[in-house]
Amino acid sequence: MTQAGRYDAIVVGVGGMGSAALYHLAKRGKRVLGIERFGIAHDLGSSHGVTRIIRMAYYEAPAYVPLLRRSYELWRELETSAAEQILHITGGIDAGLPDSRLFQGALQSCIEHDLEHEILTSDQLSQRFPGFRLPQDVQAIYQADAGFLMPERCIELHVAGALEHGAALHTEEQVRDIVETANGVRVTTDQGQYEADTAVICAGAWTGKLLPELAPNAVPERQVLIWTEPLKPEAYTPETFPVFLLMVEESHFYGFPAFQVPGFKIGRFHHLEEVVDPDTIDREPNARDEAMLRQAVERYFPDAAGPTLSMKACMFTNTPDEHFIIDRLKPDSAIVVAAGFTGHGFKFCSVVGEILSDMAIDGETGHDVGMFRVGRFS
Numbered sequence: 001m002t003q004a005g006r007y008d009a010i011v012v013g014v015g016g017m018g019s020a021a022l023y024h025l026a027k028r029g030k031r032v033l034g035i036e037r038f039g040i041a042h043d044l045g046s047s048h049g050v051t052r053i054i055r056m057a058y059y060e061a062p063a064y065v066p067l068l069r070r071s072y073e074l075w076r077e078l079e080t081s082a083a084e085q086i087l088h089i090t091g092g093i094d095a096g097l098p099d100s101r102l103f104q105g106a107l108q109s110c111i112e113h114d115l116e117h118e119i120l121t122s123d124q125l126s127q128r129f130p131g132f133r134l135p136q137d138v139q140a141i142y143q144a145d146a147g148f149l150m151p152e153r154c155i156e157l158h159v160a161g162a163l164e165h166g167a168a169l170h171t172e173e174q175v176r177d178i179v180e181t182a183n184g185v186r187v188t189t190d191q192g193q194y195e196a197d198t199a200v201i202c203a204g205a206w207t208g209k210l211l212p213e214l215a216p217n218a219v220p221e222r223q224v225l226i227w228t229e230p231l232k233p234e235a236y237t238p239e240t241f242p243v244f245l246l247m248v249e250e251s252h253f254y255g256f257p258a259f260q261v262p263g264f265k266i267g268r269f270h271h272l273e274e275v276v277d278p279d280t281i282d283r284e285p286n287a288r289d290e291a292m293l294r295q296a297v298e299r300y301f302p303d304a305a306g307p308t309l310s311m312k313a314c315m316f317t318n319t320p321d322e323h324f325i326i327d328r329l330k331p332d333s334a335i336v337v338a339a340g341f342t343g344h345g346f347k348f349c350s351v352v353g354e355i356l357s358d359m360a361i362d363g364e365t366g367h368d369v370g371m372f373r374v375g376r377f378s
């Protein structure tokens, strides 16, 4: 390609993170190309299934809270510019034994960052939100700011905004190779070659296929979501039932009120612990998936335990410490990578897009990304 056709940045993978990166780069006036192997907002990666939890109380590490504040701001800005709601506040529950990592971590982040919260016993939780039936020894932190995002619309709005700001977008085009050149990068796809100053790799579960050096630390894992028909629908609406995380003896679950797709929705973190190849993953949910998830519904949400309405497979991309990778591939490299968002990345897409555009354009970001360094595993 000619020098005139050269881009400032090429975003590889236009899913959750890539659509946000494309948007922020285009908004800052850069010549940017997004390349996506499937369509926009598809159901073959990690960013589908109608709802994704967003919350401020962050048991994973209080250090995420400043990024969350900015994420909320940017999602609200996107809503305003698109004149469409994509973030729904329902309140959120983090429930577990008082000494569990979930309860203690969520509490710690509330205290450290002065987040308004309430502590509820199991009985108080059921009185306030009758959809819950948790063991007596479980306690819950209620945080009013939590809710859910609509992931497919988030991606579509980021892409629409990027196009309005002049981004180029190629869909149904697969990137095969990314090499650094004397003055940037060359990206080879199944349809052509493109050059740019920087490549921003947001390939989700396929990261290890494009960047084999990251494969051991960005491991795809199969997940399954289930929607069940509530026996008492009035207990599982966005007005009466908050999003939740639940850490109980057998596992760690997350769930949502019914929204758009009929049914109460629940998933288990790390599902059946199946490491997969993203190109050959079994996308057809089966009886074993259903039995495991239904057991949790019947035990903890009995009023939601009507017939199964639907199930959907999806992928986490796990790092060894379950924190993200957001960094240059190597110091001074022209390749920036955002990967390993495990089971909690979607809510950060908006701020990660901003961070990636900072790194691609300015070489650094004002956000604290110290805990996301690629070199921490070596």
Ligand SMILES: Cc1cc2nc3c(=O)[nH]c(=O)nc-3n(C[C@H](O)[C@H](O)[C@H](O)COP(=O)(O)OP(=O)(O)OC[C@H]3O[C@@H](n4cnc5c(N)ncnc54)[C@H](O)[C@@H]3O)c2cc1C
Pocket: 012, 013, 014, 015, 016, 017, 018, 035, 036, 037, 038, 044, 045, 046, 047, 048, 049, 051, 052, 053, 054, 173, 174, 175, 176, 202, 203, 204, 205, 206, 207, 210, 223, 224, 225, 254, 267, 314, 315, 316, 338, 339, 340, 341, 342, 343, 344, 345, 346, 347, 348
């Ligand atoms: C079941 C489930 C529930 C979750 N729940 C939550 C939640 O409640 N809250 C939360 O915050 N997070 C949640 N997460 C995590 C969150 O959804 C992910 O961290 C996030 O979606 C990851 O986004 P991504 O951009 O990395 O991946 P994706 O959105 O999958 O994007 C990667 C893109 O790269 C493209 N691509 C890959 N290789 C190539 C190539 N060679 N050429 C071109 N394009 C390529 C893919 O097609 C894809 O579109 C959940 C995840 C799952 C699976």
